[in-house]
Amino acid sequence: MSQKISLPRGTADILPQESFLWQNIEKKARSVLETYHYKEIRTPIFEEIGLFSRSLGESSEVVNKQLLRLASDKKDGFALRPEGTASVVRSYIENRLDKQEPLTKLFYFGPMFRGERPQKGRLRQFHQVGVEAIGENTSSPYLDAEVIALSLDLLKNLGLNDFTLKINTLGTTEDKKAFAEILKSKLQEHKKHLSDESQERLDRNVFRVLDSKNPKDQDIVKKLKIGHSYLSKESLAYYQELKGVLDGLGVAYQESDHLVRGLDYYTHTVFEISVANLGAQDAVGAGGRYNTLVSDLGGPQVDAVGFALGIERILLAREKQDDDQGKGLKVFLVALDEGCLQGVFNLLQKLRQRGVTSDMSYKSSSLKSQMRQANKLAAQHVIILGQDELAKGIVTVKNMDSGHQIESSINDIEQIIHLLE
């Protein structure tokens, strides 16, 4: 026997019995996103590596360790996208979307790729639904609050009710520099006790120490009193206004001065949404403001804010729902012998062209075995056709629930469709 080929680790097949769940999620999410007046953008699933290293940061885990690079002779080749923001910004700049409207509100769905060690809720190919709102002079606590409220609305509509929203602010690029200095000096005192990796991060990108998964590092980080002394007056006022808007909306949040997020592009607002029953990988979504990314990538000076939710984690976290399972099989057509196949096939195609979900077995076999197949497929009706019926030009429509059988002329397609209702 030839050797079997298996699914790559950290990926998953979405089989027909699950794919309707994904379709429902997309359908519900799309409807919420459109209500908030966001429009869909689709970008390639691979991009130049430079796009990711310049936006997410050379020293971020995602770029440093997790980029799935495509084989190439070139030094700077391509990599599968680990997230959606960088590609959306690349496209915004390249297509001069800033010229089209003052505020561009975009959403996306799609697979993202990170070469992580797979575990529950952590995959190498996973799916995100995300939004980005980009435009000149569009920083407003109301827009930050909209993006946060939208992420929570999406989660609620997708069947999650019990989650925690954490928020923080990093301030401007200048404030972030001051923040980094404060962190460095606070962590310097504990340097000896930090993991080797975090000792190295302390010099290269101190924020990454706060994201460390090492328990020793986490213990040290937990005890740090960070506060907001690094913020300028304006940045602090912006953060306070945002909290005021969230309070006004009745959105519950926790403030966390340790929340910095693992990607370098954030400025000002950052947030993360977690769910208790997910274990170690408890973040179902995250986002924030990134007011310098577009210009850092060669575009105009515009402000931006966005988030992404992880669909696999949402599916893991939500309780069982009454999900719409899609269209069932309206009718199964049975050909009693070989000579009827053409007549049955013609009728099948006519029904399909009229929008009736229908199927057949494509070969003649005993009535019993075809009825068994119809039952297995949960067909609501069966149409049985033999030589006799074809000669007389009639079909018998059987309702599988009630067992009732009614005859109709084979040429009266309206009548047949009526009997199937």
Ligand code: HAM
């Ligand atoms: P992120 O926090 O890296 O942010 O990812 C967002 C969400 O994607 C996470 O909260 C999680 O639910 C899901 N996710 C991330 N990695 C994995 C994985 N390996 N397996 C399963 N799910 C995963 C971003 O991607 C930013 N682009 C969000 C953003 C948009 N910020 C501004 N705009």
